[in-house]
Amino acid sequence: MKDPLFAPRPALGALELATVARGIVALDQMVKRAENTVVAARTLSPGRYFILLSGNVAEIEEAMDAGREAAAEDRVDELILRDPHPGLRAALGDQLATEWQESLAIVETSSLASALTAVDVCLKGADVELLELRLGAGLTGKGVFTLTGSLPMIQAVKDLVARAIPFERLIRLEVIAQPHPDLPRHLLGAEGARPRGPRPV
Numbered sequence: 342m343k344d345p346l347f348a349p350r351p352a353l354g355a356l357e358l359a360t361v362a363r364g365i366v367a368l369d370q371m372v373k374r375a376e377n378t379v380v381a382a383r384t385l386s387p388g389r390y391f392i393l394l395s396g397n398v399a400e401i402e403e404a405m406d407a408g409r410e411a412a413a414e415d416r417v418d419e420l421i422l423r424d425p426h427p428g429l430r431a432a433l434g435d436q437l438a439t440e441w442q443e444s445l446a447i448v449e450t451s452s453l454a455s456a457l458t459a460v461d462v463c464l465k466g467a468d469v470e471l472l473e474l475r476l477g478a479g480l481t482g483k484g485v486f487t488l489t490g491s492l493p494m495i496q497a498v499k500d501l502v503a504r505a506i507p508f509e510r511l512i513r514l515e516v517i518a519q520p521h522p523d524l525p526r527h528l529l530g531a532e533g534a535r536p537r538g539p540r541p542v
Contacts, residue, residue, distance in 0.1 A: 357454055378394065444494075451483060
């Protein structure tokens with residue numbers, strides 16, 4: 342069963358915390374501070390908490406201020422996307438319809454906020470398409486995404502990712518110039534029905 346994370350409003354804000362208890366407190370403060378849509382609020386292995394909000398830019402900024410204050414030393418990572426790329430919205434909503442192209446980049450990050458940031462920057466900065474996005478499910482809280490495009494565009498992704506997220510957040514970035522014809526079936530079927538995050542409680 343799919344678990345789409347629909348985020349239709351203009352901006353996105355995400356906050357990751359090191360503890361579940363503080364995460365719930367932060368969520369409470371964020372939704373009290375400004376009127377936003379809660380897209381996701383869930384635990385991540387190992388014992389972290391992830392919050393994703395959709396709203397107007399000013400409301401997201403207000404909520405994120407409240408979240409940072411509540412998170413204090415438990416803040417792991419965060420992001421504000423004031424104008425997310427349509428491809429990122431499609432991935433969150435399980436609506437990707439991308440065709441396999443000649444080359445791939447597989448990017449693995451240590452946080453979900455970093456993965457979302459990098460996806461947005463790559464889609465805006467290079468002629469590539471998002472094949473899949475995995476947010477934490479079975480990944481000990483990591484983010485993994487796969488982009489496809491021509492080899493020069495996929496090579497350009499390396500620089501875009503390096504500029505988009507801190508060095509310590511990038512676990513690995515691999516490029517496959519001409520993937521084996523059977524790889525799409527194995528790649529896209531690797532995690533089952535919910536590749537973007539765990540099922541809500």
